[in-house]
Amino acid sequence: MKIRLFLIFFLTVPIANQVVEGITPKAQKGVMDLRGMKENEISFLRLNGEWEFYWNKMLHPNDFTSADLTPDYYGKVPSYWTDYPKEVVHTEKYGYATYRLLVILPSGFRKPLGFDLPVFDSSYDIYINDKYCGGNGIPGKSASETEPGYSRNFFRYDPKSDSLSIVINVANFHHRRGGFWLPMKMGTFFGVQKRLANNWAGEWAIISILLAFSLFFFFFYLLSPKEKAMGFFCMASFGLAFRPLFTSHFLISNLFNVGWTWLIRFEYLGLYLIIIGWVWFAYALYPARYFRFTGVVITIFFTTAAILTLFLPVRIFSYITLVLYPAMMLLMIYGIVQSALGIMKKNLFDIVYFLAFLLLVGGGIHDIRVSLGRSETTLGYVLSYVVVVFILVQAGLLIYKWVRSYYEKEKLQNELEFMNRNLELLVSERTQELKTRNEEIEKQNVRIALQNKQLSETIQLKNKMFSVVAHDLRSPVVNILYMLNLLKEKEYKEKYDSFANSSIEYAQQVISLLENMLVWGRGQEDKIKYSPEKLNLADIILTNLSIFKETSDKKEILVNFTQVGSSVAFFDKDLMDIIIRNLLSNAVKYTPRGGRISILLKDKTSAGSGILLKICDNGIGMTPEKQKYLFTSAEVSSTPGTEQEKGTGLGLKLCHELILIIKGTITVDSKEGEGTCFSITLPV
Numbered sequence: 114m115k116i117r118l119f120l121i122f123f124l125t126v127p128i129a130n131q132v133v134e135g136i137t138p139k140a141q142k143g144v145m146d147l148r149g150m151k152e153n154e155i156s157f158l159r160l161n162g163e164w165e166f167y168w169n170k171m172l173h174p175n176d177f178t179s180a181d182l183t184p185d186y187y188g189k190v191p192s193y194w195t196d197y198p199k200e201v202v203h204t205e206k207y208g209y210a211t212y213r214l215l216v217i218l219p220s221g222f223r224k225p226l227g228f229d230l231p232v233f234d235s236s237y238d239i240y241i242n243d244k245y246c247g248g249n250g251i252p253g254k255s256a257s258e259t260e261p262g263y264s265r266n267f268f269r270y271d272p273k274s275d276s277l278s279i280v281i282n283v284a285n286f287h288h289r290r291g292g293f294w295l296p297m298k299m300g301t302f303f304g305v306q307k308r309l310a311n312n313w314a315g316e317w318a319i320i321s322i323l324l325a326f327s328l329f330f331f332f333f334y335l336l337s338p339k340e341k342a343m344g345f346f347c348m349a350s351f352g353l354a355f356r357p358l359f360t361s362h363f364l365i366s367n368l369f370n371v372g373w374t375w376l377i378r379f380e381y382l383g384l385y386l387i388i389i390g391w392v393w394f395a396y397a398l399y400p401a402r403y404f405r406f407t408g409v410v411i412t413i414f415f416t417t418a419a420i421l422t423l424f425l426p427v428r429i430f431s432y433i434t435l436v437l438y439p440a441m442m443l444l445m446i447y448g449i450v451q452s453a454l455g456i457m458k459k460n461l462f463d464i465v466y467f468l469a470f471l472l473l474v475g476g477g478i479h480d481i482r483v484s485l486g487r488s489e490t491t492l493g494y495v496l497s498y499v500v501v502v503f504i505l506v507q508a509g510l511l512i513y514k515w516v517r518s519y520y521e522k523e524k525l526q527n528e529l530e531f532m533n534r535n536l537e538l539l540v541s542e543r544t545q546e547l548k549t550r551n552e553e554i555e556k557q558n559v560r561i562a563l564q565n566k567q568l569s570e571t572i573q574l575k576n577k578m579f580s581v582v583a584h585d586l587r588s589p590v591v592n593i594l595y596m597l598n599l600l601k602e603k604e605y606k607e608k609y610d611s612f613a614n615s616s617i618e619y620a621q622q623v624i625s626l627l628e629n630m631l632v633w634g635r636g637q638e639d640k641i642k643y644s645p646e647k648l649n650l651a652d653i654i655l656t657n658l659s660i661f662k663e664t665s666d667k668k669e670i671l672v673n674f675t676q677v678g679s680s681v682a683f684f685d686k687d688l689m690d691i692i693i694r695n696l697l698s699n700a701v702k703y704t705p706r707g708g709r710i711s712i713l714l715k716d717k718t719s720a721g722s723g724i725l726l727k728i729c730d731n732g733i734g735m736t737p738e739k740q741k742y743l744f745t746s747a748e749v750s751s752t753p754g755t756e757q758e759k760g761t762g763l764g765l766k767l768c769h770e771l772i773l774i775i776k777g778t779i780t781v782d783s784k785e786g787e788g789t790c791f792s793i794t795l796p797v
Contacts, residue, residue, distance in 0.1 A: 140164060142187055146217045152224065156304030159296040160279070163187040165213040166194070168202050171254055172211040174243040174280050188212070193234070194292040206291055207428075209254055209284035216277040216299070226270045226277075227305030231295030232363075233281075234288040235261035235373065235427075240280040241270055250373065252284035261287045261373040261427075265362050267309055269302050287373075289431045316357050316364060319501060323354030326504045333511060342397035346507060348390030353500050356383030374427055381422050381430065384437055385415040391444050398466070399451035411440055445474045462510060469503045476500075589623050592616075592663045615663065643774055644685055650724060650795070651680035651714055657693045658712075665701050668756065671709040678716025682724040682795040688771045689795075695764035696728045696791050702754035703732035703789070718797050723777075729790035735783040743781060744769040 138145060140162030147155060166188035176182065186202040188194060190212065194204045204210075228246070230239065236250030236259055250262025270277075285291030298305055327350035334343040358365040359380040365371050371379070392408045414436070422430045448470040455463025476499030596612040658672060665672055700710045713727040733755065735743070743765060772779040776796055783789035 137161070140190070140214055143184065143213060144215045144217065148217055148219050150219060152219060152222060155219070155222070155224075155300055157298065157300040157308055160214060160216070160299055161190060161296050164190045165211075166197070166202065167211040167213070168194070168204055169208050170211050171209055171252070171282050171284075172213075172280065173282075174240050174278065177213065177278065177280070184213075188292075190214075191231075191294050191296050192292065193290045193294055195290055204291075206289055207256075207286050208291065209252060209259075209282070210291070212279075212281040212283065212293075214279045216279065218272060218275050218277065220275055222275065223272055225302040226272060227300060227302035227309075228266075228268055228270060229298040229305050229309050230266040231293060231297065232263045232265070233283050233285075233293040234291050235259070235263075235285045237281055237283045237293070239266075239282075240278075242274070242276075242278050244270075246270065252282045253286075254284070256286035259284045259286045261285075263363055263373050263376050264366055265309075267306070287427050288377075289428055313362050313364075316362055319498060320354050320357055320364070322501055323350050323504070326508065327351040327354060329508065330511070333515070337515075342394055343511065345390045345394035345397060349387050349394055350390075350500075350504060352383045352386030352390060355386065356380060359383065377427050377431070378422050381433065382419055384434075385419045385422075388437065388440055388444070389415055391441075395444050395448050395451075399448070399455075401451075404447065407443075415440075442474070442478070445470055449474065465506055465510065469506050472499050473503055589620075589660060593620060593623075595663075643688070645683050645775060646686070647681055647683055648686055648689075649680050650682050650684070650689070650726065651676055653686065653690055653693055654712060654714065654726075657690070657697050660694065661697050661701050665710070668701065668704070668706045668708075670701060670704050670707070672712070673709065674712045674714075676714045679718075680714050680716070680724065682797055684775045684777070684795050688775055692768045692771050692793070693726075693728075695768050699764060700728055700730040700732070700789075703752075704730040705732060705755045708732060717794075722794060723797050724795045726793040726795070727790060728793075729788065731788040734785040734787050734789055735781075736785050740781055740783055744779075 137159050138147060138150070140160065142163055143165035145160060145162060147158075164187065165184035166186045167182070168185045170185075172182070186197055188197055188202075194202075194208075194210060195206050197204050228239075228241075230237075230247075232249060236248070236252045238248035238252055239246050246268050247266050248262075249264055249266065251258070251260040253259040281293075283292060298308070300308075327347045330343045330347040330350060334340060334347060337343070359371075359376050363376065365376070365379070389412050392411050396404055396408050418430070418433045422433070449467060452463040452467035452470055456467055593616050596616050600609060600612055654674065658674065662672075697710075704710060708731050711727075711729045713725070713729075715725045715727075717723060717725050733752075769779055772793065778794045780792045781789065782792070
């Protein structure tokens, strides 16, 4: 009885609020006349009604004073312009328009006004009495001129006359719908500000409550994994807490700077999370074979939709709502029908669920109408508030079931203890025997697991090493083939000796690489062989520069090698050879034609830092995000070079692993479009 009274109270509060607010005046034929209202009655108004609408016209305030303009239509606000009658005004989903409203204030009204603007699809500018007052994004006459944007816009305006000419330019080339679908609010500055602050605080409170309850249900799910309804209800609750951050007041903007496209993407991802969690919550609550199939279809569809949402533009994936809203209503209706059947079986829990599902359906229908710009109510989105009531009901039922199951479990436990007393001695003996065997098996399993791990790591390292060495072989082989093809041309016959010498040099390099690879392969039974010694690092650098000379000359790249102080360091020659080849290969690959590569070898032993090697280029560079995971990411990917050179994508990761083996360090400093610099420090 108490729950019923609470639900009735919750449903009647919005109605009471509307009665208290009274009848809000509406605009008629582009004019909202407030002269019949008292000053204290203009604390908070919604500028709803018929606005002047000019399709595919980007008009400014001075256009209305210099010409006698006739509206294309008196459009209903709030609503989308695609809902306007096609026989009167030929609107399309993509385009631009101008809205205009004349507000007549009471005579002598000069109190500061506050304006609370919702978001428009997908950008707008607002002018009041020739003054630009703000906007979202950049509205233009084409997709290239338009930049979409979403954020709540609140500003103050001090009236200097008894009328307000409100002109709003709206453009949409990025969303499936255009116009503004939530009411624009106006009133005294402090009245609108107070209402906005209350709504803002209310949304944060709802998010906090939903997050708290999602953790609450998750905790109970961890304690009792068999209660799958709790896990799925936790998922739906989290989605409901997540979504308000990207709608209405766009609270996420208080924490992070999120672009327009990602605002909408996150909003839709929240909806997908809600519906997937809700469908399996409904199934766990009322299992049925046919509904399981429905749940699988819905899960596959919206999982696919979530993936597409991450990559498709808004104007395409926003059509998913045409399926999402019917699916939401289907789930709620399923809950109503199943709980109604439970009531017929005199199940008391189903009475509570039936009333709660009815409340959810009402809130869902209301929010769908608001999102489509077809709601006449003065309320905004209410589903989150309704869900809080449903969660309270669910929490009460959960606690009741938990307490009841606890007492039942305690009763069964006492019975089992009595039965187990006579078996205790036998079980103890068998347990000790099994324990001894299990300990032996566990030790063997640990040894086997360790061996398997070592074997797997060795195989992975071998595969990476062979792949990269094979990649390094490609460059000299290509150069040999290139020179052999040139020798077939008559004009290059005179350069036979030069080409032959170069080919011999490249062939020797290939043979050297193959020998290194074979020797390394024979010695890698368990791990990479590490044989460090004091060597001259400059010799290895010069040798590798000769390998890439032909390639760098072809791209007209200037290579500069500078040595400061001693170049003797403590390292493994073969491993260091592989590291330098990979870094030089990448530098040549990602440096544009006519670019430069700088190599610095510096002795910093006096500062206690060892030998420093820096290989820098002025190539394409890397983004900060790519630098962050350059050496640690498990994914292997390769970016084509400036002239579409291909690679394996394993080179830099292998360099990092080999640097660790030879007791050195490697860092990267890069700016996108400016170049990359790798710094290696080796011990002396």
